[in-house]
Amino acid sequence: MSDILLSVRNLSLHYPLREGVLKAVDDVSFDVRRGETFGIVGESGSGKTTLGRCIMRILNPTSGEVIYRGDPRGETDLVGLSDSELREIWRQIRMVFQDPQSSLNPRLPVLELIGQALRTSEGLSGKALADRVAQLLKDVGLRPEILHRYPAAFSGGQRQRIGIARALATSPQLVIADEAVSALDVSIQAQILNLLQDLQEQYQLTYIFIAHDLAVVEHICDRVAVMKRGRIVELADKRTLFDNPQHEYTRSLLDAVPIPDPRLRTRGTRQPVA
Template structure:
């Protein structure tokens, strides 16, 4: 069994005003509210949920851009040791940014418009003391070829490229430092469907050729259907279900997962019932008592309204946090 590259345990991130030592605003925004997740080396793990569920905050915590309120983020290093990401400071945090790279949602705003492609991709090489001059140019040329761009692109500026090409430039920049973990935060949501498919196929090719490990952040389950090995579903800062991609699509056990899957196009299905959830997602500043999903759940009981469900392991190896999990797939 592959060892986890990343181990997340009881991770929390609350945003709010402190009311003195050990006292915090009870109405603080609980963006990430106690998630635990393993990301296996060489695999693609997807974190899925509606806008505002906390998945992008989780990505920032894992990358070291934010400090956790509590919990642990352990990243296994190349020598077999572990880094506790949430405690890193100074030069240690800078080292983390070589091991963990992000690919952002908007491929244009993530690239400096005043820098050429050569400068954009070579910048991390210089910052981490990997290469300069001709050696850096050789690496940039190789990376452009690997992501499907010609070497003539290196002297042009970002505005000269399409959205898909800009995202390829962003991918090349992320790969320049040979990261151990690549986080894609909605990396194809700003692209046309056909271009998004090309980028997802590129992810798969790079994963196979370079042995990459991905954490893919998205609101769209159709994005991960053919590219992720495991999927974790988030709702209001918590993971409500996790399973292999096949297991999740074939037999969702949480009602929220069922609703998300009902919106995924499936040409092979003769008929499909769309599950429309009532109401709106509650505010992370005022999360409902008990199960956070109960105000929108048709199966909610008094137990759901009063007691938060613990996440339990399923016979097929998945996990679900639900008092009344679905017994079979509805698709």
């Protein structure tokens, strides 16, 4: 079995404009290894979220390939799949969105929010469905007693835990986390990042982690791709990228990261996130 779960090859999404072309994603290529957390980082407008949605086929790329190797039926190019074929793949590749409030239907209780995918994929209902959802809630650090409560009853961190449980419901291989902690307070961010790392080991997950905050990326990612204006300008393992960045844009992003210890600010020395 290949240790590469996903290969993105020359992926582009171009929008025609009256005076030229907007290259939202432009000739992007990289591999994601099984079991790793692959970071995609860049400022707002860099194309990182658009790239994630192209990989998921929420958006349709203009050109390129997204080769997924986790399907038992064999190697699959997601770009060429029909809607019905994509629904099958979406059980294996799931997404955690930035805003836990807007990504959860406020009219549905937790049982339905998480259980919808289980009804479809495994035909579960009744007590079997409730038991499975309860276990997923426990796995993300929530009490099973909340099954019949609605999203408005929860804090932002709790809603994001529900979103993560929903993503895990179909036992995926790959989870794309799109700015999954950026809407949360810093203390809650750390809790969710630690939870994601625990779940990665428990569920044998591979992550694509999209973020603009390099401190968050340093905490959780194994390798990092830096995006600017739709292109990857640097790709390296985490320590190489943070200790010896090669591209001036990467250096500018790192220079903008606050140094928490005031004694180190005048030395130009960064501290890794604990």
